Each structure stands twice: as structure tokens, then as C-alpha cells.
Amino acid sequence: MAEEAIHRAERLIADTKTWDAIQLLQAVIPRIFGRKQRDRARVLLAKAYIKNPNWLRRGEELLQTVIVEDPQNAEAHFALGMLYKESGMSSRAVGMFKKALELRPEFRFREGLETWPEQERSQTLHRLAALTANTLPLLTALEDELSSREGE
Numbered sequence: 001m002a003e004e005a006i007h008r009a010e011r012l013i014a015d016t017k018t019w020d021a022i023q024l025l026q027a028v029i030p031r032i033f034g035r036k037q038r039d040r041a042r043v044l045l046a047k048a049y050i051k052n053p054n055w056l057r058r059g060e061e062l063l064q065t066v067i068v069e070d071p072q073n074a075e076a077h078f079a080l081g082m083l084y085k086e087s088g089m090s091s092r093a094v095g096m097f098k099k100a101l102e103l104r105p106e107f108r109f110r111e112g113l114e115t116w117p118e119q120e121r122s123q124t125l126h127r128l129a130a131l132t133a134n135t136l137p138l139l140t141a142l143e144d145e146l147s148s149r150e151g152e
Helices: 002-014 018-031 035-050 053-069 074-086 090-103 118-131 133-150
Strands: none
Touching (some): 018 035, 035 053
């Protein structure tokens, strides 16, 4: 039941029916007992909150709560990084992206980065590479892929 609700909420968000996703997730989260599944639902709820400029703080607080309770949650770190990036807090964003990569080096964060302006994306990738030497091959491949997409 919970997994189905999470998938439905993901589809609602993709269809820009954020309010419906929020209502669904707020109702189902208290009934989820598994930590991983509950955290996944809470991260998704935070992402839905963030879609509304009036609820940015609520989304940030929920992501921070997930991170406090599960510091190994790469998805929460990444989502918080995206929030910080969109809010103009580049240093905080880089810190969250770095942590997401440390936790899951294979973490696919290109979906968010490919929408950034070229100079900002390039600077962020270089800062991340300097901070996280063990992820340099991943970042280089990502940068190459993004560059090739721009040329299309």
C-alpha cells in the first residue's frame, strides 16, 4: 500500500499535481513503519513542498529532519542541495552534493545539474571535483555528457 502511494505521488508530482501529492503523502507517511520507505516518502513530500515558494522552509526542515535521523540518506542530501542551489546558497548546495556523492558515488544528480547555466554548472562541478577527489572520474564523465548534450 505505501509503495503504491509513493509511486502515485511521484506520478502526481511529475504531472504538476503537487497539492494532490502532498495530500496523499501526508496521509500515508504516518502509516509507514519501515524507515527506508518512510524516509523515501518524506523526501518526496519535501520535494513537493519545495515546488511551492511559500513552503520552501517546510521542505527544508523536513529534509533536515530526514538527514538528522538518517545521515546516510543520499537522496535527502541531494534534494537539500537542489533547494540550496535554487535559493542561491551555492556553498551549502556544494556541501550537500558532496555528501550525496560520498554516500553514493554512483548517485545520479545530473537531472538537476543539466538545467543550470553553463558557467554555474561548470564552477560547481569543478568545486565538487576539488572537494571530492575520489569522484573526479564521475564528475568528468558527467561534465562531458552535459557538454555533448549542449552541442546537440
